Amino acid sequence: MLSVRNLEVDYGQAHILSNLALEVLSGEVVVLIGRNGAGKSTTMKAIMGLVPARAGEIRFQGHKVDHLRPYAVARLGIGYVPEDRRIFTDLSVRENLDVGRRTPSGAGALWTPDRVFALFPNLAEMQDRAGGMLSGGEQQMLAIARTLMGNPTLLLLDEPSEGLAPLIVEQMAEAILTLKRQGLSVLLSEQNLHFAHLVADRAYVIEKGRIRYSGTMAELAADKEVRDAYLSL
Amino acid sequence: MDFSSIVVQFLNGLAGASSLFLVAAGLSLIFGVTRVVNFAHGSFYMLGLFLAYSLAGRFGGTPTGFWISLLVSALVVGVVGALVEIVILRRTYRSPELFQLLATFAVVLVIKDVALAIWGADSLLGRRAPGLSGSFQFFGKVIPAYDLVLIAAGPVVLGLLWLIVRRTRFGRLVRAATQDREMVGALGVNEAWLFTGVFFLGSFLAGLGGAIVLPREPANLSLDIAVIADAFVVVVVGGMGSLPGAYLAALLIAEVKALCIAIGDVSMFGYTVSFSRLTLVVEFVVMAVVLVVRPYGLLGRPSATPRAQVAIMAASRPPRGRWILLVIAVLAVAPLLIDRYSIVLLNDVLVFALFAASLHFFMGTGGMISFGHAAYFGIGAYAAALLLKRAGLQMEVALTLAPVAGGIAALFFGWFCVRLSGVYLAMLTLAFAQIAWSIAYQWDALTGGSNGMVGVWPAAWLADKAAFYWLTLGVTVVGVLWLWRMASSPFGYGLRAGRDSPLRAEALGIDVRRQQWFTFGVVGAVAAAAGALYAFSKGSISPDVMGIQRSVDALVMVLLGGVHSLVGPLVGAAVLTWLQDEIIRDTEYWRGLLGLAILALVLLLPQGLAGARDLWRRKPA
Ligand SMILES: Nc1ncnc2c1ncn2[C@@H]1O[C@H](COP(=O)(O)OP(=O)(O)O)[C@@H](O)[C@H]1O
Ligand SMILES: [Mg+2]
Numbered sequence: 001m002l003s004v005r006n007l008e009v010d011y012g013q014a015h016i017l018s019n020l021a022l023e024v025l026s027g028e029v030v031v032l033i034g035r036n037g038a039g040k041s042t043t044m045k046a047i048m049g050l051v052p053a054r055a056g057e058i059r060f061q062g063h064k065v066d067h068l069r070p071y072a073v074a075r076l077g078i079g080y081v082p083e084d085r086r087i088f089t090d091l092s093v094r095e096n097l098d099v100g101r102r103t104p105s106g107a108g109a110l111w112t113p114d115r116v117f118a119l120f121p122n123l124a125e126m127q128d129r130a131g132g133m134l135s136g137g138e139q140q141m142l143a144i145a146r147t148l149m150g151n152p153t154l155l156l157l158d159e160p161s162e163g164l165a166p167l168i169v170e171q172m173a174e175a176i177l178t179l180k181r182q183g184l185s186v187l188l189s190e191q192n193l194h195f196a197h198l199v200a201d202r203a204y205v206i207e208k209g210r211i212r213y214s215g216t217m218a219e220l221a222a223d224k225e226v227r228d229a230y231l232s233l
Numbered sequence: 234m235d236f237s238s239i240v241v242q243f244l245n246g247l248a249g250a251s252s253l254f255l256v257a258a259g260l261s262l263i264f265g266v267t268r269v270v271n272f273a274h275g276s277f278y279m280l281g282l283f284l285a286y287s288l289a290g291r292f293g294g295t296p297t298g299f300w301i302s303l304l305v306s307a308l309v310v311g312v313v314g315a316l317v318e319i320v321i322l323r324r325t326y327r328s329p330e331l332f333q334l335l336a337t338f339a340v341v342l343v344i345k346d347v348a349l350a351i352w353g354a355d356s357l358l359g360r361r362a363p364g365l366s367g368s369f370q371f372f373g374k375v376i377p378a379y380d381l382v383l384i385a386a387g388p389v390v391l392g393l394l395w396l397i398v399r400r401t402r403f404g405r406l407v408r409a410a411t412q413d414r415e416m417v418g419a420l421g422v423n424e425a426w427l428f429t430g431v432f433f434l435g436s437f438l439a440g441l442g443g444a445i446v447l448p449r450e451p452a453n454l455s456l457d458i459a460v461i462a463d464a465f466v467v468v469v470v471g472g473m474g475s476l477p478g479a480y481l482a483a484l485l486i487a488e489v490k491a492l493c494i495a496i497g498d499v500s501m502f503g504y505t506v507s508f509s510r511l512t513l514v515v516e517f518v519v520m521a522v523v524l525v526v527r528p529y530g531l532l533g534r535p536s537a538t539p540r541a542q543v544a545i546m547a548a549s550r551p552p553r554g555r556w557i558l559l560v561i562a563v564l565a566v567a568p569l570l571i572d573r574y575s576i577v578l579l580n581d582v583l584v585f586a587l588f589a590a591s592l593h594f595f596m597g598t599g600g601m602i603s604f605g606h607a608a609y610f611g612i613g614a615y616a617a618a619l620l621l622k623r624a625g626l627q628m629e630v631a632l633t634l635a636p637v638a639g640g641i642a643a644l645f646f647g648w649f650c651v652r653l654s655g656v657y658l659a660m661l662t663l664a665f666a667q668i669a670w671s672i673a674y675q676w677d678a679l680t681g682g683s684n685g686m687v688g689v690w691p692a693a694w695l696a697d698k699a700a701f702y703w704l705t706l707g708v709t710v711v712g713v714l715w716l717w718r719m720a721s722s723p724f725g726y727g728l729r730a731g732r733d734s735p736l737r738a739e740a741l742g743i744d745v746r747r748q749q750w751f752t753f754g755v756v757g758a759v760a761a762a763a764g765a766l767y768a769f770s771k772g773s774i775s776p777d778v779m780g781i782q783r784s785v786d787a788l789v790m791v792l793l794g795g796v797h798s799l800v801g802p803l804v805g806a807a808v809l810t811w812l813q814d815e816i817i818r819d820t821e822y823w824r825g826l827l828g829l830a831i832l833a834l835v836l837l838l839p840q841g842l843a844g845a846r847d848l849w850r851r852k853p854a
Contacts (some may be wrong), residue, residue: 048419059561074421086416098402100411100420149419 007056034206040189079152089132100149116145137168157188173198237372245489251387254483255442257467259435265411273340275461281443307441314436339831346825359447462667472533513671568699589790589802591759600732604657607665611779613761614768639761647753685775
């Protein structure tokens with residue numbers, strides 16, 4: 001579904017991503033796991049075309065998407081939920097959803113406000129509240145809901161559990177699993193192995209802009225060496 | 234002044250506010266979504282008024298024909314705005330912001346000359362609205378019936394805009410993009426069309442603002458600049474991005490002006506103060522008070538304020554000493570080898586090189602943008618002329634004191650400006666420059682008004698063109714070297730630290746605002762020295778010396794030569810001065826040609842002449 005090869009990204013003089021490759025298959029939930037500053041967010045932004053890649057190839061369902069503008073990438077079916085959520089604070093919950101609304105190019109079940117409210121019942125109660133008045137957890141839900149309104153087939157979730165209360169983290173994991181059951185593919189980034197275990201099928205471990213390890217969650221769980229080298233604080 | 238005349242002026246103010254609001258609302262919308270400061274917005278207003286003049290003149294005999302003519306005029310302006318976005322601006326979004334500004338200013342020049350070609354240079358008063366050409370009595374005063382239409386237009390359009398922004402998907406996208414347009418793009422919205430749509434709407438509003446004043450205001454070619462300056466003030470006072478704020482600000486300013494007219498002449502302590510002539514200064518007082526009390530404007534919010542996005546410039550070193558000496562030597566012997574005309578031209582080049590160098594310091598090292606740099610140049614020129622002619626001082630003394638006057642004026646303006654940042658600050662500099670201009674223009678008794686002052690000649694020993702040229706060379710060399718030295722002094726490093734990362738600089742104990750304020754004084758003094766030299770070299774001055782055109786010339790010089798380099802503004806000054814000399818001689822449409830040349834530059838070399846891209850790269854959002 002998504003395949004990234006040989007991706008190189010620089011910020012000015014600094015090489016941030018080097019020779020990065022990863023793959024997401026249809027219906028999979030894949031986690032990109034690594035410490036703060038490892039390059040997870042940059043990877044996602046590069047896939048969306050929000051930061052330019054110096055080299056490499058990004059393909060999505062057979063289309064080459066590197067060099068496409070972000071809106072074109074989104075229209076092909078990649079939904080992006082940024083780490084800092086970037087809710088439109090002046091707009092109400094419903095209006096935020098409306099900005100994300102898009103009719104899908106292909107067939108498939110259409111996301112409607114009612115459907116996303118079913119997924120995140122908390123949001124249903126505050127449809128007219130301004131985005132800026134929501135709690136962190138509610139903003140995260142709204143950010144995902146807003147992206148779902150674009151009817152993506154692949155969801156990029158940048159650290160969805162960051163800064164959330166344990167109860168909300170559980171809800172978030174539930175929601176992601178629901179999405180997976182509905183056939184959505186997900187690439188999420190995490191520092192938190194616990195959350196990754198709740199939802200992911202496979203993991204890539206990233207450190208200093210390079211993929212250091214890839215394997216199933218079960219393999220990663222068994223590999224204490226990798227975890228100690230790249231993930232423990 | 235009695236009650237009824239106050240009421241009449243109040244209604245007059247309400248009528249004036251509407252048109253101003255339409256223009257400012259369009260400017261604010263466009264800026265909010267695209268981050269383009271559309272200098273051409275006043276030109277769109279002017280175009281709307283001219284079009285309405287022609288269309289209503291032809292089809293406006295009946296009420297239906299009249300109103301349709303106004304609407305069509307506004308729609309045509311909307312289409313022009315959309316075309317400007319599609320054909321020109323769309324290619325510049327990846328360029329440094331200043332290039333977009335330049336592009337919109339080039340559009341100003343082109344529209345001005347197109348209007349000159351079609352409608353001529355005379356003021357044209359349009360047809361009265363059929364059915365509303367009369368007036369009615371109010372407390373014994375006469376009020377034109379059409380004013381009621383104008384009074385209603387502001388609130389009605391505000392209401393309609395509110396509906397569009399709140400109740401349509403387009404409006405939601407506009408609001409979302411005003412906050413975070415990158416995210417809107419990442420959600421699959423094609424920003425290009427959103428931008429075009431906003432440009433259409435904003436330009437339509439400007440065109441409508443012009444069209445509806447047809448029966449009240451004569452159309453003329455100077456409206457573009459007058460209106461854009463007013464619109465900047467309204468947007469800054471109202472708070473960027475706030476439509477109700479824009480209305481409130483337009484109302485406040487129009488009312489205060491109307492009040493001044495109502496007060497008229499007042500005698501105080503034996504002096505007669507003519508309030509009706511103070512209208513432009515009063516606008517400034519309103520703005521100053523509002524900004525001190527509410528830095529983001531009446532209804533603006535800090536969150537809606539764009540981050541200061543001034544270019545980042547690599548530290549660049551001055552050229553080696555021996556190159557400097559060589560250039561100075563060549564310039565020093567030049568008068569011996571060239572004719573009189575060329576000496577005068579070269580003198581202009583040096584004057585503008587000094588002027589451009591001061592703006593370059595302000596932008597490059599200071600990290601601020603000035604749209605009104607000509608203010609200091611002009612204040613220097615007027616100070617020199619006034620000290621010579623009115624105070625009867627010797628020319629040498631006048632020349633020495635002019636930079637002091639420029640520095641003090643700049644410190645005064647700067648005190649307000651440094652409270653803001655980014656585009657707000659730049660708009661404020663333009664507003665101040667327009668105020669300085671209007672004082673020079675209106676204060677006949679002191680400055681000679683629009684005629685300016687003549688007989689501003691240098692002392693006898695400098696009467697020879699070559700002798701004066703050497704004086705100019707000396708002042709320019711000293712001024713430029715002083716600025717270069719300052720750029721790499723502790724003050725310069727502190728400024729750059731503040732420019733690149735204000736928060737970190739503050740944490741290091743640098744008072745960024747204070748340093749920026751000081752920068753105003755420095756560049757004001759240098760620009761004023763250039764202005765004084767200019768005045769003495771020409772022998773006469775007029776308000777044009779501080780017109781907006783000159784401010785833009787300075788920006789063009791800096792950008793043309795390449796912002797990254799200390800030598801850039803000097804080269805830019807030489808190229809532009811020479812180019813203007815060449816084209817002014819050949820055609821009356823030199824403005825339009827210059828505009829087209831700037832557009833070609835912006836479109837063909839979107840990164841600037843000297844690879845400015847690397848140095849003007851924006852910080853990632
Ligand atoms: N806008 C930027 N400019 C320069 N460097 C950046 C920028 N954003 C991130 N970086 C650097 O890139 C590296 C990777 O950052 P990021 O992708 O955000 O990591 P992660 O999401 O894994 O925490 C970090 O070292 C960070 O400092
Ligand atoms: Mg991150």
